[in-house]
Amino acid sequence: MKARYKFRFYPTDQQQQLLAQLFGCVRVVWNDALAICKKSEKLPSTNDLQKLVITQAKKTEERVWLSEVSNIPLQQSVADLGVAYQNFFDSVKGKRKGKKVGSPKFKKKTSQQSARFRIGGFSIKGNEVYLAKIGNVKPIWSRKLPSTPTSVTVIKDCANRYFLSFVVEVERIQFDAKNQSIGIDLGIKTFAVMSDGSKVESPKYSALDRKIRKLQKKLARQPKVSKRRNRTRIRIAKLHNKIADTRKDFLHKLSTKVVSENQAIVLEDLNVSGMVKNRKLARAIRLQGWREFRVLCETKSERLNREFRVISRWxxxxxxxxxxxxxxxxxxxxxxxxxxxxxxxxxxxxxxxxxxxxxxxxxxxxxxxxxxxxxxxxxxxxxxxxxxxxxxxxx
Structure with missing residues (x-):
């Protein structure tokens, strides 16, 4: 099975300029291909779109700067658009499980930026990773890669942090569990109550959430084209990242403990979309990450050969x-x-x-x-x- 390993890195000033140029080219190629798809009666193939928005576009004066970056992320951007449309069609027809997927949207400059390199566009040399037409970057290796990665995605989030996300093949782990099964009831203040009587308290997000709400009011009063608005936007993004990182760390540790100690994990199928209609509890429910916890338990159960079950909400x-x-x-x-x-x-x-x-x-x-x-x-x-x-x- 495949897994993602994510590491942070700090590019130099020159590499930041090259990455900004790469992100801009990937974003333009995506938006050009999406505009063609929206105007066409029949969805063009990936090869036809690549010829239109990459090969032929490089010969024009408006898009001649596309040749200054690596061609691999540009081709991958068009391929990802085809996958996004396929997921949308499968979701409409009911072939795709889970929440309904919307149609692809245009990418914005202020949103999270990413560019994916396949084999041939990157290589690992010791502690450094070489990216085509970017150079060598040195990520912070918090853990070793279990196998040779098949692709790497360069990510820049809204708070101007840079990450490398590797896709690797991992093997299933087999070891005996301490307990036969466990049932988990999810809540807000007490995040999880186990059938064995143990309780897990949820991290407190209220202080950071109040700061975000205050800054969002300030952002709404500032002119759209101003440096102060951009600084406020980055401050809000950093607070959002702090909440997300705290929640992700908590959910990863809890799901790992639950899955490693129990052979069968049972959760309840919660109607979160209906629960958030309660105006008094909506914000607190969204901060908990119940769906993310369920996905983590399901993924780790598959890797550790555990049974993951979900009972009816009724x-x-x-x-x-x-x-x-x-x-x-x-x-x-x-x-x-x-x-x-x-x-x-x-x-x-x-x-x-x-x-x-x-x-x-x-x-x-x-x-x-x-x-x-x-x-x-x-x-x-x-x-x-x-x-x-x-x-x-x-x-």
Whole structure:
């Protein structure tokens, strides 16, 4: 299976100018090819687009400067456009899983810039990486590459940071897990509650988020063509990167621990797009990265030969007793602890949901006590029933 290894590097002033020229040429080729595709009734092939926007464009006075950079990233930009259109068509037809993919858009100068080099456009020489018509750059090697990379992407983010992203082939790792399975209930303040009773607190993003909101108001008042607006934009981008880096580090460490210690990982299919419609919780939900955590767990499970399962969002995991299987119905979110009248067990709301997620995911919908009971109660618990629901505690 393939994986990406990303390293930061610091180019010289001359290399920054050459990279800016390369990013501009890649962006222009993409935009020219996209403009042709939008005007055409039938989508042109990749070879035809490369002839139009690269080969023939170099012979014109307006695009003669395309010959000053390497031809490999330009060709790869047109090829990526074809892949983007194919993903869009597959998403419309329902062949592509996951969230719907929109049609390709024009690239902006202020957005993240990237250029991809295939084999022949780059080479690794010791601690340095040679890029065609750029020179040797020295990334910060935080770890070794497991195999020879097939491509490298040069990235410049909105905060003017430079990265090298290598695509390498990695082997599957096999070792025994400590636990058979685990169910995980995701939340906001407590990011994850495990079926074994452990809880993981989410990093605090509120302070940085307040700074971003304040700077965004300042950005809206500044003229669009001004140096101060550009400085404010970079400050906002740096704060966004700080939040993203903190969240990514937290999610990587948590997903690695969960996947390495458990043979089967069970999550709930959350309707995030519907949950963010709540204006009071939308911003906090978006900062958590629940989808990113699910993708990381799924990818690492595949590499470590683990089972990754997702249960339906309609399973009443927070409405059912994990001990006897009795269903008490919906309970207000402010209630964090529930007492089951049927078996007399007091449950933490999130821990009880995590245990039910684990049982449903492993094929055991209810505990054995449910089938062994002589009398089965069919009434649904009332939210106001004091004997069943204990006092709420902060989450």
């Amino acid at each position: 399973e009443p995991t927070s409405q059912t007793c994990s001990c006897c299987g009795y269903r008490w119905g919906k309970v207000n979110l402010c209630v964090r602890s529930v007492l089951c009248l049927n078996c007399g067990t007091e449950h933490d709301r999130d821990e009880n949901a995590a245990k039910n997620i684990n049982k449903v995911g492993m094929g055991h919908r209810h505990d054995s006590k449910w089938t062994q009971r002589q009398s089965q109660t069919t009434s649904v618990a009332s939210v106001n029933e004091v004997s069943r629901i204990t006092a709420p505690s902060g989450r």
